[in-house]
Amino acid sequence: MFTGIIEEVGEVANITHHKHKRRVTITSSRLVRELKPGDSISVSGVCLTAVDIAKKGFSADLAQETWDRTSFSRIKPGSLVNLELPVRADGRLGGHIVQGHVDGIGSVRAFEKNTDADDYWLTIEIPAGLSRYAVLKGSICIEGISLTVAKLDGINVSVAIIPHTVRATNLQSLKNGDPVNLEMDVIAKYVEKMMSPGKSSNITIEKLVEQGF
16 A cells, blocks of 8 residues: 655666566666565556566566556656555555555646746546546545645646645656546545445445544
């Protein structure tokens, strides 16, 4: 499990292809010191398994499914990726619950500096099937980054980005039209399933409100 708080920005050093499998090699100066073969690591919001550890980076294998269903189809040598190690059981949950399981691919519509302040607005077009999980002031994970929904306009979601987040993530490298990995709030998906027709549940809207949802 991850929190969406990016610990390091890595760079894609190489991508090799072999039949229906790809291996990506990513440079890392800090997190690689804590990695060992078989460890999980979030790469731009995708939970991958480190299979080859070197002094200055690591490699991970990408199944065709991962390649097809994530923003990895746009990466190439030199691309920046967000890195996060799994949260420790005794650590702080600084962002929100992130599994590293991509729900869909969004598209950057705008990334603009706020003319009245020092922050930025990032607008992402999300797949229509995921829009029901986006709620005002709710959590959303974009490229592995835990962010808060600030505006909703149909299938367009806008989030406010502070300068620190720009400096500490790969957002600075994204362009309009670029695909981005999206993971919606897992709690919302569980609630939806429990309340779906035909499911026996004593959960009601009133009870959820009482519990602070």
